[in-house]
Amino acid sequence: MAELIRNPHKMIKLRIEIKSFMSENGKQQVQKSDIPLLPYLQAVVKETFGLHPAAPFLLPHQASSHMEINGCIVPGNAQILINVLASGRDSRIWKNPHEFLPERFLNENEGVDFKGRDFELIPFSAGRRICPGLPLAGRMVHQMLVTLVGNYEWKLENMKPEEKKFGITLQKAMPLKEIPTKL
Structure with a gap:
């Protein structure tokens, strides 16, 4: 929501997609089965997960043996931390x-x-250590965005510079104070 409020033209684009989908299909609500038919909604969620993963680092992994990755030597039994926050902001990708x-x-x-x-x-990791909350996040984030963007106009009470508190999870240093108005 913070990114959409800072970029009102993107929120309007998302609202138009949601409203036009509902009117074209004669629906009162967007169902879970409708999410694949809303490409901009999916793009907003992917972009948000890339820029703002819930946890900046994935769970530690351990190298099973001595190996080389991208020219770096990783000794066997070394603990490896994957910086998901940096990978979502990598200019090479x-x-x-x-x-x-x-x-x-x-x-x-x-x-x-x-x-x-x-x-x-990979904001939820991959393989055997993938986050067990992925299925819930995959369903609920889309559905919440549809509800919040499709039914309300949003305005910030005050706009503060973006700061984050680092820890096991990332949080905004100053909570966002948004004022909803029913459409």
């Missing part, structure tokens, strides 16, 4: 990595998902 650009997932990166198959975007 993403153009304009610090900007909120959901459109990047509409064209060349459309097939990239956050479910652990594409290593460019």
Whole structure:
């Protein structure tokens, strides 16, 4: 929501997609089965998970044996921390990595998902250590955004510079104070 409020034209674009889908299909609500039919909504969620993962580092991994990764020697039994926050902002992978650009997932990166198959975007990890909350997040974040953006106009009480508190999870240093108005 913070990124959409800071980028009102993107929130309007998302609201238009949601409202036009509902009117074209004669629906009062967007169902879980409708989410794949809303590409901009999916792009907003992917972009948000890439820029703002819940945890900046994945659970520690351990190298089973001595190996070389991208020219770096990793000794056997070494603990490896994967910085997901940095990978979502890597300029070698993403153009304009610090900007909120959901459109990047509409064209060349459309097939990239956050479910652990594409290593460019792994906010929930991958493989055996994937987050058990992934299925819930995959369903609920889309549904909450549809409800919040599709039914309310949002305005900030005050806009503060973006700061984060680092810990096991990332949090905004100053909570966002938004004022909803029913559409």
